[in-house]
Amino acid sequence: MNNKLHSMSRRKFLAVSGAIAGTTLVDPKSQILAGNTSAIRQNAAKTKVAVVGLGNRGTGMWGGSVVKDYSNFVEYVGLCDHNPGRLETGSQMIGANCPTYTDFEQMMREVKPEVLIVTTDDNTHDYFIEKGMEMGADIICEKPMAIDEKKIQTIIDAEKRTGKSCRVTFNYRYSPHRAKMWEILRSGEIGDLTSVDFHWYLDTSHGADYFRRWHRLVEKGGSLWVHKASHHFDLLNWWIQSDPESVYALGDLEFYGKNGPFRADNCRSCPHTKECNFYWDITKDQRLKRLYVDNEKYDGYHRDGCVFRNDVNIYDKMAATIKYKNGVQVAYSLTTYSPYEGYRIAFNGTKGRMDAWIQESNPTSDVNYDEIVIAKNFGKREYIQIPQGSGHGGGDKLLKDQVFIPNTPDLLKQAAGVRDGALACLVGIAARKSISTKETVYIKDLTSIKPQEKKA
Ligand SMILES: NC(=O)c1ccc[n+]([C@@H]2O[C@H](COP(=O)([O-])OP(=O)(O)OC[C@H]3O[C@@H](n4cnc5c(N)ncnc54)[C@H](O)[C@@H]3O)[C@@H](O)[C@H]2O)c1
Known part of the structure; x- marks a missing residue:
């Protein structure tokens, strides 16, 4: 498409959809956009939130940026990851002054969050959603909600049984x-x-x-x-x-996978780095190095795995x-x-x-x-x-x-x-x-x- 050819007939839209931008109902939002957040919540209780899964998504989208931009509305009361090294690094990255746990149910019992944010591997979402609801929290879950139909049914049933809700964050x-x-x-x-x-x-x-x-x-x-x-x-x-x-x-x-010309376990242990178009040095990314490479000793997980592995x-x-x-x-x-x-x-x-x-x-x-x-x-x-x-x-x-x-x-x-x-x-x-x-x-x-x- 030649963009210049058609420039005369184009309409420009603001970055925020007109329907949202035109809304005047929203007091808190217009206040926060005007930078006046402290006035809004002086007397209002903040929502008590816990996060399980402190990988890239849990520390980024649902971590440090929430503490920075939404702390007038929410308070992090607990953070959990089963990798103790990533738990420590992740909680430093998030910067919330709250207890950390490798045991999920202990966290739920002790801090009693109103909302649980689930940012673990996809195959575990159903467990954390069901258990989180049973232990009294509404859920915010990253996509995909669950990886098979049985796990989906478990979540449908848990929502009905507990009266709790699960929001799926389709950004x-x-x-x-x-x-x-x-x-x-x-x-x-x-x-x-x-x-x-x-x-x-x-x-x-x-x-x-x-x-x-x-x-x-x-x-x-x-x-x-x-x-x-x-x-x-x-x-x-x-x-x-x-x-x-x-x-x-x-x-x-x-x-x-099996179609590759050669393979190794991961890029750092690979003898084919010179001829492989997919060679990637994870240690050049300080954030990923701190989150994953430095914590491999706890779970053996290689974030820079070979794309040609047979598995x-x-x-x-x-x-x-x-x-x-x-x-x-x-x-x-x-x-x-x-x-x-x-x-x-x-x-x-x-x-x-x-x-x-x-x-x-x-x-x-x-x-x-x-x-x-x-x-x-x-x-x-x-x-x-x-x-x-x-x-x-x-x-x-x-x-x-x-x-x-x-x-x-x-x-x-x-x-x-x-x-x-x-x-x-x-x-x-x-x-x-x-x-x-x-x-x-x-x-x-x-x-x-x-x-x-x-x-x-
Ligand atoms: N909406 C989006 O655009 C978007 C983007 C990226 C990731 N995601 C989703 O976010 C989720 C996390 O992705 P990621 O890239 O951060 O993955 P990740 O592998 O970096 O992080 C997952 C974390 O969960 C922890 N974990 C796994 N099982 C656990 C358990 N049983 N108990 C406690 N901790 C456990 C791992 O140790 C790890 O720290 C995934 O579901 C992914 O689909 C969504």
Whole structure:
């Protein structure tokens, strides 16, 4: 697309979606944006929060930045990780003056948090959600909520039984670019939505990183169908505003793992560093060195694992056809060794089509906005530019504002609970099953959730 050609017909949007920015209901939020946070909470009790899992996400997105930006609203009362070295380093990084634990249940008994943030490996989320609820906390859980249908059912049942809630933090919904797509779909500009083409590309840096870590094992992350694509399936469920009904999928492992020309356990112990395009010196990143390398002695986990290890058992190319209850059909694909990172999406409607794309890590690009193109079947094209933000397209900060600042409205229905968290994972779980059975898998057959034509 030649950006300069169409500059006359473009509309500019502010980084924050108009719907959010135009809202005047929100006292605390407008106060915090004006830097006047101390006035808001003088007499209000802060929410008591504990975190389990002090890796990169637990110390970053849900750690130091929360202490820095939201301490008028929340107070960290306990931190937990089963790696004692990472617990110590992580708690220093977070900077909260609170007790630390390697024993999760001891922490829950002693500090009695109102909210538990779960940022552990994906295969453990269900345990911490269920136990956390049983021990009195509402939950904030990183995606994916759980890696298989049994674990999802456990969470659905725990929520009903305990009366506690679980919020799943789908930060991708909060990027202003994607929020604008949601608004355009709701406005009816392209008529009734009939189909979606959605193709996601992970590059040889970020994509490869999944094959270095625990994510390379299906039993840990549910494969990229769940660990990564649940983000994308959640976006589809949210944009389409209907529930997924059935999935047919294909996938293979043809690049990483056993396909490599040579291998080692990890980059630091590798004799092939000179000829390997994937050689990476983790010790050059001080943060990662402190969190992982310095604490290998406790659990033997290598954050810089070889991408060609024989034990890689996830797919590296994936494609699915997804049918929604309202008749919308989706063609989806995920590639993990692309020269660039990004995606392309097209929404086809009865009156026209909306296209959008992101190409990250492009050194030749000097544009600082993301674009949406609306093409009418019998009319003009419109080009909409959204300024780029940092932290998952600007979404991370907007998500945290909504999570931590009381009474922040949810005008774009971005807040996600157990049902949304489950349906995002269930599409990926169905895809995995479809590949092994070579048959279409129906979402209704996996858990007690019955897909609805119109999303509640
Ligand atoms: N939304 C996003 O964009 C996004 C981005 C990155 C990670 N995540 C999610 O955040 C979670 C954490 O990811 P990460 O990259 O920080 O992983 P990580 O491996 O760096 O951290 C996980 C931490 O959990 C600890 N842990 C594991 N099992 C435990 C147990 N039983 N008891 C106590 N501690 C335990 C590990 O020691 C480690 O410190 C994952 O679920 C991941 O999917 C989400």
